[in-house]
Amino acid sequence: MADTRTVIGAATRISGQLEGDEDLTIQGRVDGKIRLTKTLVIEPEGVVVADVDVRDLVVSGVLVGNVTASDSVHLTEQGRMVGDINAPRVIVVAGASFRGRVDMGDVDTARSGERPTPVRREVPSYVPAASRPAVVKAPSRPAPPPRAPVVPSVAASPSPATEQLRPPVPPPPPRPPLPAVQVAVPSAARRVPAPPVPRPIEGSASVSVSGGNLPPWVKKKLKRRA
Numbered sequence: 296m297a298d299t300r301t302v303i304g305a306a307t308r309i310s311g312q313l314e315g316d317e318d319l320t321i322q323g324r325v326d327g328k329i330r331l332t333k334t335l336v337i338e339p340e341g342v343v344v345a346d347v348d349v350r351d352l353v354v355s356g357v358l359v360g361n362v363t364a365s366d367s368v369h370l371t372e373q374g375r376m377v378g379d380i381n382a383p384r385v386i387v388v389a390g391a392s393f394r395g396r397v398d399m400g401d402v403d404t405a406r407s408g409e410r411p412t413p414v415r416r417e418v419p420s421y422v423p424a425a426s427r428p429a430v431v432k433a434p435s436r437p438a439p440p441p442r443a444p445v446v447p448s449v450a451a452s453p454s455p456a457t458e459q460l461r462p463p464v465p466p467p468p469p470r471p472p473l474p475a476v477q478v479a480v481p482s483a484a485r486r487v488p489a490p491p492v493p494r495p496i497e498g499s500a501s502v503s504v505s506g507g508n509l510p511p512w513v514k515k516k517l518k519r520r521a
Contacts, residue, residue, distance in 0.1 A: 305340055321356070339373050352382075361395075 300318040303309060307323040318333045321341040329335060329343070334351040337343055341356035348363045354374035362368055364382035372390030379396045387393055509517075 303341075337374075 300320055301315065302320045303323050303325065305322040308325075309323070310326045312328045312330070313319070313325065314330045316332045318336070319329070319331055320336045320338060321343055322338045323340075324342040324344075326344045328345050329347045329349070331349040333349070334353065335347060335349045336353045337356040337358055339355045343357070344359045346360045346362075347358070350364065350366050352362055352364050352368045353371070354369070354376055355371045356374070358374070358376045359378060361378045362376075362380050362382065364380075366382070367384040367386065368380050368382045369386045370376060370388060370391040370393060372388045374388075375392045377394050379398070381398045381400065383399055385397055385399060
């Protein structure tokens with residue numbers, strides 16, 4: 296049986312679009328786009344920078360691009376791939392490196408020869424009230440009672456901050472002197488001091504009481520003594 300596989304050698308570099316009905320093995324580098332009805336094998340030394348549309352894909356080298364496979368995609372432990380995969384079967388061996396998204400679609404449609412289509416779910420914009428989940432509200436807590444206003448004590452000493460905020464109290468203005476009041480005293484109310492009473496001289500025999508300057512009560516007293 297003749298081998299119908301096509302090999303791109305390690306020293307070969309192709310840039311463009313490849314199409315065919317045979318198996319293709321890449322050991323060099325291909326840039327562009329690849330479309331086959333059979334199997335594409337990328338060897339460990341092969342590099343493919345292209346979008347791939349094949350039946351089966353085996354990646355042991357480097358692949359950068361999106362892949363669409365009608366049967367399977369196989370990433371070996373040496374495979375490195377960056378891109379999205381659209382295939383009904385995807386095999387990723389431990390040790391392989393892959394970054395992208397995977398869409399496996401419908402398996403039965405892919406085997407019949409049709410391209411798998413991604414499954415999309417439609418979410419209705421309106422949900423009937425009967426099918427909506429019941430919302431349970433938590434009981435509301437009673438409001439706390441109002442607090443009595445705090446009345447500051449009058450006897451409380453002010454804080455240092457309050458004393459600094461108070462403006463200084465100016466000293467009281469000096470009082471004017473009271474005017475002098477002169478009281479007029481009538482002459483009749485003035486008291487005349489009494490003249491001194493002469494004392495009798497010791498050793499004298501008689502006292503003269505004929506003085507005219509003595510008051511009557513003094514004269515009367517002197518007469519009694521005489």
